[in-house]
Amino acid sequence: MLIGVPKEIKNHEYRVGLTPAAVKEFIAHGHDVIVQTNAGTSIGFSDDQYISAGAQMIASPEEIFARADMIVKVKEPQPNECKMLRKGQTLYTYLHLAPDPVQTELLIASGATCIAYETVTDARGGLPLLAPMSEVAGRMSIQAGAHHLEKAQGGSGTLLGGVPGVAPAEVLVIGGGVVGTQAAKMARGMGADVTILDRSIPRLRELDDIFGGTVKTVYSTVDAIEQYSKQADLVIGAVLIPGAAAPKLLTREHLKNMKDGAVVVDVAIDQGGCFETSKATTHQEPTYVVDGVVHYCVANMPGGVARTSTMALNNATLPFGLALANKGPKQAMLENPHLLNGLNVHEGKVTYQAVSDALGYEYVAPEVALQA
Structure with a gap:
């Protein structure tokens, strides 16, 4: 051939x-x-x-x-x-x-x-050709989010890990799959306060074991997204329905209640995005602002590395x-x-x-x- x-x-x-x-x-x-x-x-x-x-x-x-x-x-x-x-x-x-x-x-x-x-697919129900890029994108989402939290990038001026005497940033990860797990690992490693939302109780148990209780695991509901997005400095959208358009979980109404200068990173943008206000961006112009919230929605994030x-x-x-x-x-x-x-x-x-x-x-x- x-x-x-x-x-x-x-x-x-x-x-x-x-x-x-x-x-x-x-x-x-x-x-x-x-x-x-x-x-x-x-x-x-x-x-x-x-x-x-x-x-x-x-x-x-x-x-x-x-x-x-x-x-x-x-x-x-x-x-x-x-x-x-x-x-x-x-x-x-x-x-x-x-x-x-x-x-x-x-x-x-x-x-x-x-x-x-x-x-x-694979025999375990996974997506083996998507997984490596999901791992890269999950890790990159935290790098990108931390960078755009800087004041010069339009963010609130918050250091992800804080410093002694100053609280770390609050990071909300919506979705506990490959992307979400890698994002949580990076955010936790940088000293952030991390919460993961997912709709699978078995997966939440696995995540609790993986992180040894160092991140909060919460069952994902409309109320949970509303509550935790309000206090978040950085929100990672890590939801995937294989081959299908991503569900819109973070709405325009949620944005209105978020902190000014908060950052949202939509890793699901290749499948249409899981935030209502998401639109695909590029590495050349990676962000835009809606209701005071910085949106990072680069459609080929792993291309950056x-x-x-x-x-x-x-x-x-x-x-x-x-x-x-x-x-x-x-x-x-x-x-x-x-x-x-x-x-x-x-x-x-x-x-x-x-x-x-x-x-x-x-x-x-x-x-x-x-x-x-």
Whole structure:
């Protein structure tokens, strides 16, 4: 199979779909790889490293899309990239389709087979290709929040960990999954006073054990969100419904009761955001203010630490990518139900229930679509 790796073109996105080490793995399995010139240069992966790994460097993204059997990316394809996809071609990347009707329409029109990292599952019910970026984003959310609490950044001028004689900041984490756990670890490590809200009692028990009682765990209700957001200096939105649009848990009314200069970081923004006032921002212009509350809603947070993120992502995506190349996409997915869960669009059909529900398309079961 010919694998194509175009350079990412989203604002301040420096990650790359395959590292030179991952390219070498595909080559070792008998495949060919073409990589766009300078695709990884900005994060220390030179063209010479790719060539040494066995890749052919291509200057034109159009040529990569025209030639490759499978396109491996990081972020969702932008409109001009979607228009270069074709029937019989496989796209393997993050998609986040539920809040993105334009991309969904273009992928349907392309006829391509589109596999979303974020909906591939594992035997434990986890999301193994989303987890590494969730870990990065969770940790980054606290770095970003602490920075934007500084007065010069529009925040209240509060130091997250306080100092002797001055109380630390109050951090509210909504959602106790991978993002929320990593955010809480970072916030607690910096000395903040941390509260985690979640709707799963078993998960709250696990979090209590993980943190040894050093963070507050609270069952998430409308009242709890209202109460704890009032006193929070920093709120982290860490809620995920796999493949679906995120629920709006922090409302405009909540903001009106929050502290002036408080900061909210919406890590769920890729799925539409879990705050009512969220709108996607970029690393170039990461924040805006609503009712005195600073909003950080960067849609590709892990891109800010692109080298770490790329290596962590490749560790997770490589085994599935090799299966797709070695067996062919259809056989690989029909043999592996967890990889099959990653199929979101196939030859003009929407094959992921949450996407069809969110955008009003007819749902076709992925195994049915593949065997049609």
